[in-house]
Amino acid sequence: MFNKQHFTELLSSGYQTKGEFIYLGAAMHQGEVYPEAAVKIPLKTLNRHGLIAGATGTGKSKTLQILAENLSKKGVPVLLMDVKGDMSGLFKPSAGEAFILSRHDKLNFPFEATGSPVEILSLSEENGVRLRATVTEFGPVLLSRILELSPAQSGIMSVIFKYCDDKHLPLLDLKDLKKILQYSTEDGKEEFEKSYGRISAASTGAILRNIVTLEQQGAYLFFGERSFEVEDLLRKNSDGRGYINILRLTDIQDRPKLFSTFMLSLLAEIYNSFPEQGDSDKPRLVLFIDEAHLIFDQASDALLNQIESIVKLIRSKGVGLFFVTQNPADVPADVLGQLGLKVQHALRAFTAKDRKAIKLAAENYPVSDFYDTKDELTTLGIGEALVTALDEKGRPTPLAATMLRAPMSRMDILSEEELQDLIDNSTLKEKYNHNIDRESAYEILTQKIERADRERAKEKAEEERKKIEKTSSRRRTSSAGDSQKAVIKVLTSATFIRGVMGVLNKLLK
Numbered sequence: 144m145f146n147k148q149h150f151t152e153l154l155s156s157g158y159q160t161k162g163e164f165i166y167l168g169a170a171m172h173q174g175e176v177y178p179e180a181a182v183k184i185p186l187k188t189l190n191r192h193g194l195i196a197g198a199t200g201t202g203k204s205k206t207l208q209i210l211a212e213n214l215s216k217k218g219v220p221v222l223l224m225d226v227k228g229d230m231s232g233l234f235k236p237s238a239g240e241a242f243i244l245s246r247h248d249k250l251n252f253p254f255e256a257t258g259s260p261v262e263i264l265s266l267s268e269e270n271g272v273r274l275r276a277t278v279t280e281f282g283p284v285l286l287s288r289i290l291e292l293s294p295a296q297s298g299i300m301s302v303i304f305k306y307c308d309d310k311h312l313p314l315l316d317l318k319d320l321k322k323i324l325q326y327s328t329e330d331g332k333e334e335f336e337k338s339y340g341r342i343s344a345a346s347t348g349a350i351l352r353n354i355v356t357l358e359q360q361g362a363y364l365f366f367g368e369r370s371f372e373v374e375d376l377l378r379k380n381s382d383g384r385g386y387i388n389i390l391r392l393t394d395i396q397d398r399p400k401l402f403s404t405f406m407l408s409l410l411a412e413i414y415n416s417f418p419e420q421g422d423s424d425k426p427r428l429v430l431f432i433d434e435a436h437l438i439f440d441q442a443s444d445a446l447l448n449q450i451e452s453i454v455k456l457i458r459s460k461g462v463g464l465f466f467v468t469q470n471p472a473d474v475p476a477d478v479l480g481q482l483g484l485k486v487q488h489a490l491r492a493f494t495a496k497d498r499k500a501i502k503l504a505a506e507n508y509p510v511s512d513f514y515d516t517k518d519e520l521t522t523l524g525i526g527e528a529l530v531t532a533l534d535e536k537g538r539p540t541p542l543a544a545t546m547l548r549a550p551m552s553r554m555d556i557l558s559e560e561e562l563q564d565l566i567d568n569s570t571l572k573e574k575y576n577h578n579i580d581r582e583s584a585y586e587i588l589t590q591k592i593e594r595a596d597r598e599r600a601k602e603k604a605e606e607e608r609k610k611i612e613k614t615s616s617r618r619r620t621s622s623a624g625d626s627q628k629a630v631i632k633v634l635t636s637a638t639f640i641r642g643v644m645g646v647l648n649k650l651l652k
């Protein structure tokens with residue numbers, strides 16, 4: 144028999160919190176909402192990562208919106224991977240439609256309409272603040288993982304980075320990297336061999352081919368300058384609200400490799416730049432990754448390991464990661480095991496495979512006296528979810544079928560003009576949106592090779608001139624006009640272009 148008092152007492156005490164919290168909604172039982180059993184998530188546990196899962200159209204993106212805008216309101220900045228381009232509404236207050244007000248009536252929770260400070264970011268040439276990183280910042284280890292290089296090839300990559308470091312050659316974009324790889328087995332072969340050991344042309348060829356594959360997915364767009372400073376994700380507006388940084392990734396759905404590359408580099412950069420954050424009352428930054436299966440699809444084992452370890456480590460920097468995906472099984476078990484907050488929307492049981500997935504999903508939730516998790520999973524309505532979180536002491540809260548509050552901001556997207564207006568008023572745009580084509584490895588090496596070619600040509604010309612002088616003085620008969628003609632002929636001859644070895648080496652020293 145369902146004991147209402149027992150239910151409300153257990154749930155309200157389970158979600159009791161002394162510090163700041165985010166109100167998500169109220170617990171339900173068999174379709175009835177119990178406003179006194181409020182589902183409140185302690186702010187201080189939001190660096191313990193989370194999952195928002197559920198079938199299409201069940202309310203995942205709205206849950207994300209609710210969490211993002213409430214974090215912002217509490218002064219926590221957010222970075223949101225907007226794969227579908229449906230998040231811009233966060234900027235404008237909700238119109239407070241009748242269905243929203245009636246939802247809040249059931250929750251007995253006042254509805255407030257408000258927009259959040261938003262910054263639009265972009266990885267490509269799409270409108271928004273450009274997010275870029277240089278090859279040097281990426282580093283040889285990460286780059287080798289992403290390019291799926293063998294240990295020997297990774298070794299070459301490290302040598303290349305070391306060389307560029309020694310010679311002060313900036314590696315900014317993929318053009319630079321390709322140039323130096325070619326150089327190491329062609330014009331710079333001898334020099335490399337002397338100081339760094341022989342580099343096989345077959346290996347650099349293989350690396351170059353992998354770079355081309357990455358480029359074909361559009362990676363050239365985000366390697367370069369000016370590189371994004373992750374501290375810029377931590378901005379607050381004058382009211383102390385955290386910025387919601389929306390990274391528009393609408394054109395990345397068919398390029399999972401690029402997505403995982405970018406995510407990993409971003410996480411690594413955040414990890415390296417942010418100081419440790421001890422026990423804190425709120426996270427420093429929260430990241431939401433919508434369509435998260437895209438990062439895990441097609442990721443190599445090495446890349447997955449890297450992601451798993453960074454998910455573990457980044458928590459201590461006060462950074463929370465939220466994965467949003469249809470099926471919880473899209474997230475690797477090792478990552479799933481580290482998630483503190485789980486918001487599971489309805490799943491659909493069309494096939495035997497679906498039923499198996501539901502059974503598996505149900506097993507990931509705490510056992511409840513009040514719910515048959517498996518049944519709940521298929522009967523939850525839109526904007527309702529099974530929730531389990533961590534309380535202030537880090538203990539799992541009781542499972543709560545929750546009617547979620549509605550977003551305070553608009554549920555639809557901004558119009559083109561509204562979006563343009565937002566982007567035009569961005570303060571970061573000025574900093575990041577002009578292309579800097581600084582002299583880097585590509586230009587420096589190209590100039591070096593050209594200079595060496597010119598030197599060689601000059602030396603050769605000098606040699607030829609001496610030879611001609613010698614012959615003409617020996618003959619004494621030949622006319623000055625003839626020897627001049629000969630010099631001109633030699634100077635323009637193709638044999639001058641390449642020749643005397645070692646000049647280049649001298650130049651590079």
Ligand SMILES: Nc1ncnc2c1ncn2[C@@H]1O[C@H](COP(=O)(O)OP(=O)(O)OP(=O)(O)O)[C@@H](O)[C@H]1O
Nearest residue numbers: 198199200201202203204205525526547548549550
């Ligand atoms: N918390 C909520 N309050 C009010 N309405 C909601 C809520 N959650 C969802 N809805 C309604 O359900 C619709 C679909 O929600 P949403 O876009 O979040 O689904 P989704 O799970 O992200 O779908 P998809 O997998 O297609 O991205 C919304 O447009 C809205 O009308």
Ligand SMILES: [Mg+2]
Nearest residue numbers: 203204205227
């Ligand atoms: Mg969605």
